[in-house]
Amino acid sequence: MFSNSNCFRCGKNSLLIDEVTGEQFCSKCGYVISEKLDASGPEWRSFQKEGGTDPTRTGAPTSLTMHDRGLATIISPMNKDSSGKPLTSTMKRTIERLRTWDSRSKVNAPVDKNLRQALSELSTLKDKLSLSDAVIEKASYIYRKALERKLVRGRSISAMIAAALYAACRDAETPRTLKDITNTANVKRKDIAKCYRLLHHELELKVPVVDSIQCISRISSKLKITEKAKRYTVKLLQEVQKRKESAGKDPMGLAASALYLSCVKNEVSVTQRDMAESANVTEVTIRNRCKDLKRLNIEV
DNA sequence: TAAGATAAGAGGGACAT
DNA sequence: ATGTCAGTCTTATCTTA
Numbered sequence: 372m373f374s375n376s377n378c379f380r381c382g383k384n385s386l387l388i389d390e391v392t393g394e395q396f397c398s399k400c401g402y403v404i405s406e407k408l409d410a411s412g413p414e415w416r417s418f419q420k421e422g423g424t425d426p427t428r429t430g431a432p433t434s435l436t437m438h439d440r441g442l443a444t445i446i447s448p449m450n451k452d453s454s455g456k457p458l459t460s461t462m463k464r465t466i467e468r469l470r471t472w473d474s475r476s477k478v479n480a481p482v483d484k485n486l487r488q489a490l491s492e493l494s495t496l497k498d499k500l501s502l503s504d505a506v507i508e509k510a511s512y513i514y515r516k517a518l519e520r521k522l523v524r525g526r527s528i529s530a531m532i533a534a535a536l537y538a539a540c541r542d543a544e545t546p547r548t549l550k551d552i553t554n555t556a557n558v559k560r561k562d563i564a565k566c567y568r569l570l571h572h573e574l575e576l577k578v579p580v581v582d583s584i585q586c587i588s589r590i591s592s593k594l595k596i597t598e599k600a601k602r603y604t605v606k607l608l609q610e611v612q613k614r615k616e617s618a619g620k621d622p623m624g625l626a627a628s629a630l631y632l633s634c635v636k637n638e639v640s641v642t643q644r645d646m647a648e649s650a651n652v653t654e655v656t657i658r659n660r661c662k663d664l665k666r667l668n669i670e671v
Numbered sequence: 672t673a674a675g676a677t678a679a680g681a682g683g684g685a686c687a688t
Numbered sequence: 689a690t691g692t693c694a695g696t697c698t699t700a701t702c703t704t705a
Binding site: 561564565568643644654 | 675676682
């Protein structure tokens, strides 16, 4: 159906699909080919229930769900994302796999369409959060699982891919807080958290609990803290974990508080505010955790 | 100025209705 | 499904040393 993929106006072979509107347009001259919708008619066949009128198809043929589906069966041969930027090598490999599947079967077309958009968003998140390829691979794997299990339907792709990314970060012990991702993905924290819990529950992800001890270096990297104080903090937190007092507490807050107490004890001058800022928690949280820690009377 | 205290509110898990 | 409860964290404001 894309026998003529050259632009009608400038003749260049540079047609792309706008992910949002579903329109085909020329990336060279900007010409928009709206006739594309009419041409995609035969492609609808796989959504037609055999032998009868499908009630969902009685509306105008230009409904969003229709032309999305009609368009979803091709993957642009160019290695560009929806904003026209080149794909990273990781993403390129993934897309190539997709093309292979696509050529074998058109049945999964809507899923591929969804996946492509998700991977495109993932690609921009990767850049902004400076994450490794391994984490991205893991995130796309999780997202694909979610698609298989039909967990994405009815939920926003952005929230779900962000949640998958968060899960991948947790899994790879690459500490990125939910907040980091929230700020980058332009999705409400609440929504990402909800999707993450869904993924965690439904896919039975065995995500390691964030170890507060690993937070120490991340927090203290922004402050000047002696090695002695850090070692003291590690011992303190190990004792806390042994006593199972760390459950249910924000690891960053706990680590920051332990670090703060160590600093006081080891005469490193640091304010609660500094500590709270580096750990991305509030001073109040620091104080509450400090109170807990003092109550434990841990001698190290 | 830093630290501590208090209050109000959000969000979600557990559990009962 | 909906509501309540206890617990956590955040924001804001006020007090204390």
